[in-house]
Amino acid sequence: QRINGRELLMFCSNDYLGLAAEPAIAEALAEGARLWGGGSGASPLVSGHSAAHEAVTDTLARWYAPHIPQARAIGFCTGYMANLAVVTALGDEHTEIFSEQLNHASLIDAARLAKAQVTRYDHADVAGLRTLLAASAAKIKLIVTDAVFSMDGDLAPLPKLLALAEEFDAWLIVDDAHGFGVLGATGRGSLEHFGLSSERLILVGTLGKAAGLAGAFVAAHATIVDYLLQSARNFIFSTASPPAVEHALLASCALIDGPLGAARRANLVALQAQLRDGLLALIDRHPRLGWSLTDSATPIQPLIVGGNAEVMALAAALEAAGLRVPGIRPPTVAAGTARLRITLCGTHTAADVDVLLTALERAAAAQECAA
Structure with missing residues (x-):
């Protein structure tokens, strides 16, 4: 996604199968407009x-x-x-x-x-x-x-x-x-x-x-x-x-x-496992931060940070690293449970998830040093 002239890797979309950008969908939409106005x-x-x-x-x-x-x-x-x-x-x-x-x-x-x-x-x-x-x-x-x-x-x-x-x-x-x-x-x-x-x-x-x-x-x-x-x-x-x-x-x-949907659902399952394993390891390496995961088996994988200022600082650090993962704060979620609501897409790759995990590791280390 391009924001303010920068290309950012998104982990916040609900386009779970990546169909919004699928050429066949764009072609069908154009065909529909020609047929129906x-x-x-x-x-x-x-x-x-x-x-x-x-x-x-x-x-x-x-x-x-x-x-x-x-x-x-x-x-x-x-x-x-x-x-x-x-x-x-x-x-x-x-x-x-x-x-x-x-x-x-x-x-x-x-x-x-x-x-x-x-x-x-x-x-x-x-x-x-x-x-x-x-x-x-x-x-x-x-x-x-x-x-x-x-x-x-x-x-x-x-x-x-x-x-x-x-x-x-x-x-x-x-x-x-x-x-x-x-x-x-x-x-x-x-x-x-x-x-x-x-x-x-x-x-x-x-x-x-x-x-x-x-x-x-x-x-x-x-x-x-x-x-x-x-x-x-x-x-x-x-x-x-x-x-x-x-x-x-x-x-x-x-x-x-069809086959495309099946392949992207399978990719989502693999990415969810990769992301959760990486986040759990990250949490174990930085226990002082008090981060946690929810019990999710879906593409929605929230990282619970806790404080509002902390989650917004984390989101800003990720954006500086070229990643778009907005912080979610009260009243959308309960007080004390501000979070990064990480969402996966079937067109993400394992390399994309690695980029996210690497950026989170750097941000976690910085927050732990500042604490």
Whole structure:
């Protein structure tokens, strides 16, 4: 990435498969513009829903058919809008929403905007959630969670959450923004990763991260999708996404599903192991700094530094060395857990990771000397 005239090696992008810069995607986008022009020209229910939109949602419905009986998909312009749409449409005055402590801001905002009662449960606390569900008298219960937590990189215990949904007649809404395209043998995300299947699953996926473009979708049982078509205000009252983008998304889906996607997911797994091994060795060499890692098995690999000043100094040192890894501070994360949120891409190389680890070693030694 070029910033202020300098080329920097990025370890902060959510372009997990490197598809945003893939020539085939650029070519498909240009082809889509030639075929469809610019914008969609209307909201989906008026005339904005094109054959290109339909092809994408049909593809995604087929992808999730093994995981959600009678699966259908509906498209949105952003993941934020998709989360708002699902939670506010389903969360009426007869509903209780059980919201994970570390959910993304869009899910938190969605719960606030819904007419439902909102109950927050502690991070990954399945036993605590079970107690809350058992005490609920709500007619409709929604368990709402990220699949991959964006600041920590850890996975929600989805099999256990789905078991609770089955036991207590609840729906499980899963925001798979950071799992789609990355997790699972074919990139279907967290449901494939865990081998889950249930009509109680409502999956939100984003198309601006691993897919390399823009947009989002909801995959769910046909009854749920039909309801969203008629009730999700974010869908009904928004201009549809440009059909050229949808045309390019078909190319992206083919890449995710094909040999290139498989190769880049395999590369991510290897890079994650290399990075974690290197970071753990670095932490062992500099114990006085108090750095630590989260329990992450995803491309999101946060290095917990602690203090705000320390993490910003570390980020500045990396940028001076030609690396872009911004510091993340409160209120985005809890006080005392400021961090470098290192994210890997399938087009990174082992040599790139070595460059990062070398720069971190130099910065760590400098901070330890200054302490």
